[in-house]
Amino acid sequence: MVLGLWLAVAAVSLFWTPWSLWWTDGYHVWQKPSPSHILGTDGTGADVLSWLMAGSRTNLLICVLTVLVTAVFGLLLLVAMLARTALFAQTSVVVIDALISLPTVLIALILAVPFGPSVAVIVAACGFGYGLNLARIARPQAMLVARSGYVESALSNGASAASVFVRHVIPNIMPIAMVQLSISAGTVILAESGLTYLGIGVQSGVPSWGHSLATSVTFINVYPITVVWPGLIITCVVLALNVFGDALRDCADPLSNPELRAVRVRREAREGE
Secondary structure, eight states: OOHHHHHHHHHTTTTTOSOOOOOOOOOOOTTTOOOTTOOBBBSSOOBBBHHHHHHHHHHHHHHHHHHHHHHHHHHHHHHTTTTTHHHHHHHHHHHHHHHSOOOOOHHHHHHHHHOSOOHHHHHEEEEEEEHHHHHHHHHHHHHHHSHHHHHHHHTTTTTHHHHHHIIHHHHHHHHHHHHHHHHHHHHHHHHHHHHHHHHHSSSSTTHHHHHHHHHTTTTTTOTTTHHHHHHHHHHHHHHHHHHHHHHHHHHHHHOHHHHHHHHHHHHHHHHHE
């Protein structure tokens, strides 16, 4: 329900918001919730609800792009870690273990120096860091599949390494990947808020939940209610994404889904014949 409401609000904000994002009223700054401004106004007199609605589409874009970059980058790293050449595979593991220690904030700072703060910096920094985590976490399960008897049989019968990776490795690591990607989707929303607060996230003037939180947190002791709305939205969406990832894992994991396990056993039996 939370994720569906998020998608609906993001779609509606493309065409309508209660007030224009460029509307400000210097005589009514930090106004309390009222019929004309349901969630009040911020320090410039802009309508808080309008900015939160417009920020939903920015955060949705960041979330989707980060998940895509994480998935692609993580799978590419996993291919390198499963290479048949032992030296190349071990080197890849060592390099990934070294890079995984780099915090996302540091990567974002490095990218923000030449390119400036932007959505692309958030996506690139988080996609890089989360892709490393995805590859490292999925590697043990992928190694078990790569060394299994049916994979060796497929390779001996002429199947290419790419075909084996797509048909056998990816489906077997899908439950782990779904959980990790859902965690990445929730974490990037928190990362966007933190990076925007530090000045290396979303550009000034671009609506986002992190921008609304960063502009109001300075006056939290004077106008605490303005911090509640973006903080509450971020909390609910992050929790919903984590729960959604767990539900996807339960649907895709044969260990917790007996129907899927039966289908997979029958398919592997047909392939063995």
